[in-house]
Amino acid sequence: MKILHIDCSPRATSQSRQLSAAIVETLLTHLPRASVHRRDLGAEPLPHPASDYAVALSSAAAMAAAGASGALDLSETVIREVEAADVIVIGTPMNNFTVPSVLKAWIDQLLRVGRTIMPTPAGKVGMLRDRPVFVGIASGGVFTGDKANQPDFLTPYLSAALGCVGLTTLQFLPVQATAFLDHDQTSSAREAALAAIDLSVIDRLR
Incomplete structure (x- = not known):
């Protein structure tokens, strides 16, 4: 059993890092034999797609030729x-x-036609096996619920992008209004997010 743990914040003590670490810790209590693989995009960002990668994606012939050049290695x-x-x-x-x-x-390297996405007349079909994806979100404002005061392009975008490759079992776990909460309030908000984790999808992995 393997958990891929991805962080995105450049801040070592950010709220999103604390939240994702707590999510992993919670999962490990239910999957004690699981190993964790880290991908820290905040500390070690991936380069944005370079010209050789863009050329490789431009046609089937270019994609076939790109294997020898290493243009697809990061992807x-x-x-x-x-x-x-x-x-x-x-x-x-x-x-x-x-x-x-x-x-x-990271998403730009993950979404690749012919490898993780299959185009069809009815639209794109994901080629990866579905698995649970838990997304811990830290937001300085409020983007969901009755007190929402800003738009949310994050959750629909991730749902579409990850769903495009076959990852459809997503759960979003937000900690909101972090710009206005003190330490105790933030801790309580994090605990509320953890309490909302749907562990039934984990139980099916045992």
Whole structure:
């Protein structure tokens, strides 16, 4: 059993990092034999797609030729990390209503036609096996619920992007209004997010 743990914040003590670590800890109490593989996009950002990668994606012939050049190596590493995981935990801040650029760069390597996406006349079909994905979100404002006062492009975007490759069992666990909460209030909000974890999807992995 393997957990892929991804963090996106550049801050070592950020709320999203604390939340994702707590999610992993909670999962490990139910999957005590699981190992954890870290992908820290905040500390070690992936490069944005370079010209050789863009050229490789431009046609089937270019894609076939790209294997020898190494243009797809990073994409293949990212994809294989996801394929090896039984559970994925993503900790991310909400930056300007959506995902931070480091997470977008990771997604750009994950979504690849012919490898993780199959185009069909009816639309794109994911080629990866579905597995639980828990997304811990820290937001300085409020984007969901009765007190929402800002738009949310993060959750619909991740639902569409990850769903595009076959990852449809997503659960979003937000800690909101962090810019206005004191330490105790933030801890309580984090505990509430953890209490909302749907562990039934984990029980099915045992």
